[in-house]
Amino acid sequence: MKKLVVFGGTGRTGLAVLTRASQDPELQVTAYLRKPEKVPVNVRSKIKIVLGNVLDADQVANVIEGQDAVISCLGKGFNICPTTLISEGVKNIVQGMREHGVKRIVLVGVAFLLPGRKTMFILKEITADHERALNYLKKCKDIDWIMSMPPQIIDAPYTDTYKVAINKLCGSKKATTHDIAHWMLTCVKDEEVAKEYKHQLVGISSFLSFKQGLTRLKIGYYGLFAFALVGTLWYSGWLKNIFP
Numbered sequence: 001m002k003k004l005v006v007f008g009g010t011g012r013t014g015l016a017v018l019t020r021a022s023q024d025p026e027l028q029v030t031a032y033l034r035k036p037e038k039v040p041v042n043v044r045s046k047i048k049i050v051l052g053n054v055l056d057a058d059q060v061a062n063v064i065e066g067q068d069a070v071i072s073c074l075g076k077g078f079n080i081c082p083t084t085l086i087s088e089g090v091k092n093i094v095q096g097m098r099e100h101g102v103k104r105i106v107l108v109g110v111a112f113l114l115p116g117r118k119t120m121f122i123l124k125e126i127t128a129d130h131e132r133a134l135n136y137l138k139k140c141k142d143i144d145w146i147m148s149m150p151p152q153i154i155d156a157p158y159t160d161t162y163k164v165a166i167n168k169l170c171g172s173k174k175a176t177t178h179d180i181a182h183w184m185l186t187c188v189k190d191e192e193v194a195k196e197y198k199h200q201l202v203g204i205s206s207f208l209s210f211k212q213g214l215t216r217l218k219i220g221y222y223g224l225f226a227f228a229l230v231g232t233l234w235y236s237g238w239l240k241n242i243f244p
């Protein structure tokens, strides 16, 4: 039985990690988070929740005490403003790991930081913060870190056919939340995998089945249709009469 603490467990990827980890008999899970109401009740009942902010170094160190491994899925949602959350959060986590002799951490990064890839202009601030965290980790030779580097993350189930590769993406430019979670938990549980991917950037790509792809396409078409309808009604003045 491994003791695992998860940061960012209320985010898209983090919730997939908590959901999967809570069903795993090999894991005893603690989630360090700010908004417990975001965790479904069936998951909440199977894990320990500690409330706190990742920017509080002392509380972060306390929750890491006695753990075997850490997962970090920290992020800023769709906020594209300058931030230091991830880099400062990772520093606090590593400091806590050193204080309590915990060595293994698996994190979510961004595929933009894989060799030879460039960030999108609109995402340059969040990428810069991931890069600060990565540059810091590269100096932490005493910590066994693995950074998972997804391209676009999509809220979708485990596919069983996802691929990982060191320093590159091998295939699609999408990764499902549950594939990323599965990979991160494998890095926590499997000693051979942990050894092979230690101190590496690992690209991850999911391959959606035809049916899954079609469902996503349909959602996209419905969204486009709704957008076009609202735009037309607004332009024709009909909506302006109702919401002047």
Ligand SMILES: NC(=O)c1ccc[n+]([C@@H]2O[C@H](COP(=O)([O-])OP(=O)(O)OC[C@H]3O[C@@H](n4cnc5c(N)ncnc54)[C@H](OP(=O)(O)O)[C@@H]3O)[C@@H](O)[C@H]2O)c1
Residues within 6 Å of the ligand: 007, 008, 009, 010, 011, 012, 013, 014, 032, 033, 034, 035, 038, 052, 053, 054, 055, 073, 074, 075, 076, 077, 078, 085, 086, 108, 109, 110, 111, 126, 149, 150, 151, 152, 153, 154
């Ligand atoms: N979106 C994409 O397509 C994409 C692609 C590649 C990589 N990424 C990266 O992947 C990572 C995970 O993305 P995601 O979309 O799964 O994450 P997300 O939905 O943005 O969730 C971020 C998590 O971080 C937590 N958090 C933020 N500030 C915190 C603080 N001060 N203290 C404690 N927890 C805090 C949030 O908690 P609260 O619920 O309390 O806010 C939430 O649980 C991000 O770093 C993102 O940059 C995203």
